[in-house]
Amino acid sequence: MLDLVTGKVQDESRQGEAYAPFALDPNTYKKHFYIESYGCQMNFADSEIVASILNNAGFGATRNVEEADLIFINTCSIREKAEQTVRKRLTEFRKLKEQKKGMLVGVLGCMAERLKSKFLEEEKLVDMVVGPDAYRTLPGLVEEAESGQKAVNVLLSREETYADIAPVRLDSNGVTAFVSIMRGCNNMCSFCVVPFTRGRERSRDAESIVQECADLFARGYRDVTLLGQNVDSYYYVAPDQEASGTAAPITFGALLEKVALISPLLRVRFSTSHPKDITDEVLHTMARYENICKYIHLPLQSGSSRILQLMNRTYTREWYMAKVDRIREILPGCGISSDIIAGFCTETEEDHQHTLEVMAHSNYDLSYMFIYSERPGTLAQRRYADDVPDEVKKRRLVEIVELQNRLSLESNQRDIGQTFTILIEGDSKRSPDDWMGRSSQNKVVVFPKANVTAQKGEYVTVQITGCTQATLLGVAVEA
Numbered sequence: 047m048l049d050l051v052t053g054k055v056q057d058e059s060r061q062g063e064a065y066a067p068f069a070l071d072p073n074t075y076k077k078h079f080y081i082e083s084y085g086c087q088m089n090f091a092d093s094e095i096v097a098s099i100l101n102n103a104g105f106g107a108t109r110n111v112e113e114a115d116l117i118f119i120n121t122c123s124i125r126e127k128a129e130q131t132v133r134k135r136l137t138e139f140r141k142l143k144e145q146k147k148g149m150l151v152g153v154l155g156c157m158a159e160r161l162k163s164k165f166l167e168e169e170k171l172v173d174m175v176v177g178p179d180a181y182r183t184l185p186g187l188v189e190e191a192e193s194g195q196k197a198v199n200v201l202l203s204r205e206e207t208y209a210d211i212a213p214v215r216l217d218s219n220g221v222t223a224f225v226s227i228m229r230g231c232n233n234m235c236s237f238c239v240v241p242f243t244r245g246r247e248r249s250r251d252a253e254s255i256v257q258e259c260a261d262l263f264a265r266g267y268r269d270v271t272l273l274g275q276n277v278d279s280y281y282y283v284a285p286d287q288e289a290s291g292t293a294a295p296i297t298f299g300a301l302l303e304k305v306a307l308i309s310p311l312l313r314v315r316f317s318t319s320h321p322k323d324i325t326d327e328v329l330h331t332m333a334r335y336e337n338i339c340k341y342i343h344l345p346l347q348s349g350s351s352r353i354l355q356l357m358n359r360t361y362t363r364e365w366y367m368a369k370v371d372r373i374r375e376i377l378p379g380c381g382i383s384s385d386i387i388a389g390f391c392t393e394t395e396e397d398h399q400h401t402l403e404v405m406a407h408s409n410y411d412l413s414y415m416f417i418y419s420e421r422p423g424t425l426a427q428r429r430y431a432d433d434v435p436d437e438v439k440k441r442r443l444v445e446i447v448e449l450q451n452r453l454s455l456e457s458n459q460r461d462i463g464q465t466f467t468i469l470i471e472g473d474s475k476r477s478p479d480d481w482m483g484r485s486s487q488n489k490v491v492v493f494p495k496a497n498v499t500a501q502k503g504e505y506v507t508v509q510i511t512g513c514t515q516a517t518l519l520g521v522a523v524e525a
């Protein structure tokens with residue numbers, strides 16, 4: 047649900063989760079780290095890479111911050127609110143540190159570059175500052191910090207993809223996992239800080255991605271989400287092929303197919319798609335494989351062509367709507383979700399109405415909705431005035447949220463009476479007597495366990511009998 051004051055929505059519900067792998071025996075390690083993550087799925091996936099690097103350096107994870115020798119906070123810069131939350135947490139950690147001699151605190155991720163001197167020198171909040179491309183240097187940085195120096199590495203790289211690092215699955219349900227396929231972003235949307243905090247776009251070795259997914263499948267995982275800021279621009283050429291002039295580039299469509307071929311029992315998802323880059327090749331690949339989930343996250347941002355141009359999104363409202371129509375034509379019944387920003391620079395009432403219109407045309411199943419938050423260093427901050435008054439931004443966001451709530455409810459109501467193949471992810475949050483799983487279209491489905499022989503990680507056919515705005519309710523039926 048959305049908190050209208052903070053602009054916090056569903057995708058941030060995991061904010062601040064502390065992670066610790068269950069499989070590891072805490073007595074194996076002399077020292078322990080605690081890691082808390084904020085922001086997007088990419089950041090949560092990065093924390094799993096950090097955990098792997100720290101494990102290999104002899105540190106075990108703990109869920110108990112008081113037991114930790116090292117505290118890390120993996121930060122997000124995308125909106126000002128996210129930064130404020132991190133700052134508050136760091137102040138709390140500083141208090142803990144005062145009570146426990148030798149405890150070290152580190153800032154990881156997107157806030158590192160911008161706030162390194164503030165955190166380290168001015169406010170003396172932390173001992174280590176490590177940017178998203180510098181995690182391999184963490185063990186050395188911890189040593190530096192242990193010897194009393196301030197340890198910093200915020201260098202961004204053009205190559206780093208952590209391809210060879212097997213992430214330690216943190217707090218996992220053992221069924222679903224995220225797999226990073228690329229890092230950074232080259233798009234330069236004018237509101238977005240990501241190109242500055244995460245650097246240039248680079249694609250990870252395709253073989254290492256397929257290997258990681260196959261390994262997850264062998265360990266019982268049944269649903270992988272391929273992650274990137276803009277997955278459709280995935281493009282990989284093996285360096286030896288490039289050198290020998292026999293380069294056979296792998297596109298996102300080809301990668302998707304390789305992962306889908308691991309097993310028909312492995313569901314494949316991906317996020318995020320840029321409307322300008324998602325191709326018919328990808329849509330046809332999705333149509334060909336039952337196990338590629340019929341769900342696309344296709345951020346609109348704004349439904350006004352004038353605002354889209356200021357945002358540097360490189361498409362118009364008509365172009366976007368045609369893309370949605372194309373998806374519906376090639377993939378009938380495909381779930382579509384969006385990101386929407388209310389109150390971008392110079393947005394008028396008419397622009398706002400255009401956004402509502404495109405939302406209605408697109409009939410989104412779900413949207414992540416935000417108030418525009420000016421970010422330092424972005425094109426928008428340098429070029430345009432953040433001139434929509436706060437009350438207006440909030441009121442427009444309320445209208446966007448109300449429309450989306452209606453669209454989500456209607457979308458769920460349309461599913462009543464239909465049957466879907468559901469992958470069971472675990473107990474429902476509300477009751478241990480019910481299973482929770484998801485449909486190919488990414489909808490959460492809850493149904494009674496009674497008479498269901500399928501277990502967690504298995505598929506079951508469920509007929510939908512009712513719904514709320516966020517959840518489908520049903521009963522298991524014979525396939």
Ligand code: 5AD
Nearest residue numbers: 237238345385386416417418419421
């Ligand atoms: N203000 C508000 N929302 C933003 N997003 C990115 N930058 C900003 C910003 N400065 C939103 C976009 C993006 C999602 C991840 O966050 O909608 O798709």
Ligand code: SF4
Nearest residue numbers: 231234235238240275
């Ligand atoms: Fe930011 Fe745009 Fe890249 Fe997404 S596609 S990360 S919004 S610059």
